Amino acid sequence: MTKLLELQGVSKTYGKNTVALSEINFSVNEGEFVSVIGPSGAGKSTLLRCINRMIDSTSGEINFDGQAVQKLNKKALRQFRTKIGMIFQHYNLVDRLTVFENVLHGRLGYKSTLAGAFGFYTDEEKRQALELLSILGLESQVYKRCDQLSGGQKQRVGIARALVQKPKLLLCDEPIASLDPNASKVIMDYLQTICKSMGITVMVNLHQVDVALKYSDRVIGISKGEVVYQGDPRFMKEEEIHHIYGSEAGELIFNLSEESHYVG
Amino acid sequence: MKDLSTKDIIKPLKTEKKIKVKPFSKAGLVIRLTLIALAGLTIYGFITFDYKNITFFEALAGSLTNFRVMFTEAHFNHFTFSEALYQVLITLCLALLTTIIGAIISLFLGLFAAQNLSSPLLSNSIKNVIAIIRAVPTVLWVLIFAVSAGLGSVAAVIGMTFHSVGYLVKAYSEAFEELDHGVIEALQAGGANWWQIVWQAVIPSTLTYLVSWTFLRFEINFAAAIAMGAAAGAGGIGFDLFMASNFYLDLREAGVITFFILAVAILLEIIAVRLKKYLKTAQ
Incomplete structure (x- = not known):
């Protein structure tokens, strides 16, 4: 398998003393489903945003698809970002616009300033957007305004917006943290399908240990800005999870035996 | 048992002090x-x-x-109904012109003045200049520009536009700043640039605010246009009101002009309410 993303000694400090990330090393293969777990404030979101340079890392090297991410200039950065889709906990859609318009926003990175600003999209782009919406089961909501959708539907619009970019990597920042269990499952299943059948690499920040264990090929555990665990979820031990969260046995809600049963 | 009322059960607390709802500050x-x-x-x-x-x-x-x-004996002496209508139209045009020019300038300045869309230096400098412009009343701006342009409609347009910009930049930039940062972040992450984000996310999200602030300013400008007609000789119904009350000392004519202005103001209010309702529910 080829490496799609590689981080070497990536650190991020705010001001002089606040360390958000320190010496992060890992790589992600093409087509892999990777979960990042860890307590709140451990640096999961910062890590994700360093990859597509929404946040500039302080030191270290990030390589994505053969490009040195930190060295990109403004124009190259824009082009680079089209290769990485991102979805968010709060969906971050423009509520007053329609589902269709929001999905087409994913194409802005490919367009000239003028065409993008006035929303001139080609028929090909529109067709792609409609196709993705039907894959995600939103064909009847195409012309609805986004503030009329449920949370699960909004997140699916967010996924469609990311996929219409034709990304190689999908970054998901707590995609199910605001959703009910039903919608959470739907979204996670879609992410799995995207990874397995479309061959898009998926990297997810998660709070739910169960979900991370069930869906991912690999789990990365982060605590206080450092990678403290990396490995296959099937062989993950309870102590290792407690090590990530700094908790004692019996303090966390998850069921290891049952989950490994699912996976196996 | 039967005679027991609530009075007996809940005895008034005589000895206790009044209970304060708010602490002393x-x-x-x-x-x-x-x-x-x-x-x-x-x-x-x-x-x-x-x-x-x-x-x-x-x-x-x-x-x-x-x-x-x-108000009860209002009638025309020095001009006719159609002439009055024409003069009201002139005043409305003065208000409309200054609002439109002001709104266009303010839209761009407002974008640069919004903290979330601009650099702190640019944003703060625009906001400070705008605050100074806003602190000086509209009439004074008109009179200041009258020094170079002479009393009349030109000075009125420039002066009123100036103050409109001061007002609208503040209103617009605050509306832009209300926008959820996540939306901007999402489009940035997809590779969109600044102008694309502005036109595709910022303005659609804040459109109702922009329209209602602009309309409010239009109403203010209508009132200002009447005053400018009287004070700066900018023409329109304001000048006729000035003539009727100060030159002809004709109360009846002043009354009829007041009715005219009132009718227009009510009409504007109705349009504003309808427009806002439409924008809120529109697709």
């Missing part, structure tokens, strides 16, 4: 003292007025008579 005390001082000054002012032998009731009766003449 210095700010609250200062506000209270200020209000008491203002009330005292008002009473003192009324007592020590120089009334010049005019009795209060006589003056009140006189004023009411004038109002009665103005």
